Amino acid sequence: MSKIEFDFKDPENAVKLSFFLGNGQVALVTSCDAQKKVQGILTASWITPTSHFPLLLSISVGNGKKGSEGDNYRSSYGFIEETSEFGINLPSKELIEVVGKVGTLHSSQVDKYAKTGLTAMESKIIKPHLIKECYLNMECKVIDEYVTGDHTVFVAEPVLVLLNEDVLADGKFSEKYRSKHKQIHFGDIIDLWNMW
Numbered sequence: 474m475s476k477i478e479f480d481f482k483d484p485e486n487a488v489k490l491s492f493f494l495g496n497g498q499v500a501l502v503t504s505c506d507a508q509k510k511v512q513g514i515l516t517a518s519w520i521t522p523t524s525h526f527p528l529l530l531s532i533s534v535g536n537g538k539k540g541s542e543g544d545n546y547r548s549s550y551g552f553i554e555e556t557s558e559f560g561i562n563l564p565s566k567e568l569i570e571v572v573g574k575v576g577t578l579h580s581s582q583v584d585k586y587a588k589t590g591l592t593a594m595e596s597k598i599i600k601p602h603l604i605k606e607c608y609l610n611m612e613c614k615v616i617d618e619y620v621t622g623d624h625t626v627f628v629a630e631p632v633l634v635l636l637n638e639d640v641l642a643d644g645k646f647s648e649k650y651r652s653k654h655k656q657i658h659f660g661d662i663i664d665l666w667n668m669w
Contacts, residue, residue, distance in 0.1 A: 476610070479634040479641075480655055481528055490634065491522035493646050494530060494561075499572060499657040501591075502532060503560035503601040504552035504580075511619040512593060512602050513580030516572055518659040519624070520561065528542040529630055530613070532559070536625040548581035551598055557615040558599040562607035566655050573665040598632045614663075 481490050519533035564572050571589045574628035578585050578651040581613050586593045592605035596612050601609040613629035640650050649655060662668075 474637045474639070476635040477638050477641075479636050481631055481634045484526060487525050487528045491525050491528060491530075493651065494520065495522045496653065496656070497658050498563055499659060499662060501562040501564055501572065501604055501607060502534070502549065503543070503562060503577060503603060504549050504558070505556065505601040505633060506552055507555050509600050511548075511552070511580065512584075512586065513549050513552050514575050514585040514589075514591070514604070516576035516662070521621060523628065527630060529628055530561075530617070531626050531628045532561070533621070533624045533626045535623060536620065537623075548579065550603070552580075553615065556600050558601055559613050559615070559627070559629065560596060560599065560601045560603045561609075561611040561613060562604040563609040564604075564607050564657055565650070566657055566661075568606060569657055569661055571652070572657055573662060576662065576666075591646065591658070596633075603635070608640055610635040 480486050497518065499516060499518045500520050502517045505512045517532060520530065522530045534550045534553060535545040536550045571591060574589050575585055578588055593602040596603050599612040599614065611631045612633040613630045613631050615627045617628040619626045640647060
């Protein structure tokens with residue numbers, strides 16, 4: 474499907490996008506090392522808008538400090554620290570199995586794109602790739618960070634937002650994408666991994 478650029482700097486669009494992102498969807502966060510040799514993907518649900526004007530958002534990523542689990546967190550954290558950039562990619566419900574698989578692999582050990590069948594899409598401004606199969610892609614630059622125990626909160630400003638061409642209908646996010654039943658939320662991951 475073709476991608477279109479979304480004018481998130483328009484005040485009305487900034488509010489729409491921040492509300493749309495603020496409903497707890499699971500995202501695939503892409504990052505890479507400074508040389509672009511390793512392209513990582515992290516399944517993340519701790520993502521939230523923090524400002525309409527300018528549009529700012531935060532993600533919370535495990536930093537490998539005491540109590541943190543898994544090499545995947547440490548490699549994604551390291552990549553974001555190194556480049557001060559990341560991509561946010563929103564998958565549709567049809568990708569739930571892939572999203573679950575991404576969350577069980579380690580970017581420092583395997584090529585997650587190859588292992589999951591996801592398609593790396595060249596970004597326009599940042600180093601990390603985006604994910605073609607996702608309906609919303611955001612290129613983000615880190616402007617601040619806060620260590621909060623075993624996670625670090627990265628505050629970022631979007632520099633480019635791309636949408637599948639059918640995401641907007643009459644200037645609104647279409648029902649196909651805004652319905653919570655068609656989005657992936659953390660409860661879906663809990664069920665998929667049979668966590669509780």
